[in-house]
């Protein structure tokens with residue numbers, strides 16, 4: 001069964017990235033009526049940051065883990081199994097301080113597990129999440145177009161492409177709603193601003 005993992009990370013109710021991922025999911029559902037959508041709202045979750053105990057548990061071989069160590073990894077196991085189940089992933093991302101929301105970074109820390117989502121062999125690191133397609137839907141207040149000096153301040157798409165690639169997800173589309181500060185300032189109408197991006201999102205989901 002086709003499965004879409006839908007992740008949102010913006011903490012705002014008026015979020016632009018959320019409006020765009022909603023449209024992605026709607027179009028995907030129309031195209032895959034029998035498909036399953038797994039929703040993972042990172043802004044609404046209370047995932048615990050990784051700590052010494054978590055790292056010790058993750059690096060203890062599965063068969064040698066104590067019941068406490070097994071329990072420590074429950075959230076991570078659940079998030080990884082959502083990823084493994086999905087053949088498509090859409091991630092809504094709000095640019096925060098030139099990078100991704102901390103909740104999304106935590107999700108990455110929890111799903112990047114040696115022996116589960118990546119491994120190190122004689123040829124170096126190998127991503128274990130194969131055959132998946134990801135779409136990143138990024139909203140930013142400013143504009144960071146490639147080829148311009150501002151692009152050097154964008155640590156969102158380059159970082160996410162790198163880390164997803166490290167996990168084996170190399171087919172990554174990026175849709176950007178850049179310059180959303182104009183909406184906040186009342187300089188542009190939200191609907192008019194978002195129209196081309198919504199069209200692009202529908203195209204990628206279909």
Ligand SMILES: Cc1cc2nc3c(=O)[nH]c(=O)nc-3n(C[C@H](O)[C@H](O)[C@H](O)COP(=O)(O)O)c2cc1C
Nearest residue numbers: 010015016017094095096097098139140141142180
């Ligand atoms: C805490 C915070 C940090 C932000 N940092 C940046 C930034 O570094 N660069 C930028 O262009 N916009 C920044 N913005 C603006 C957001 O990227 C913009 O509002 C975007 O639309 C957020 O996505 P969302 O509407 O899905 O929440 C920031 C907004 C917040 C709330």
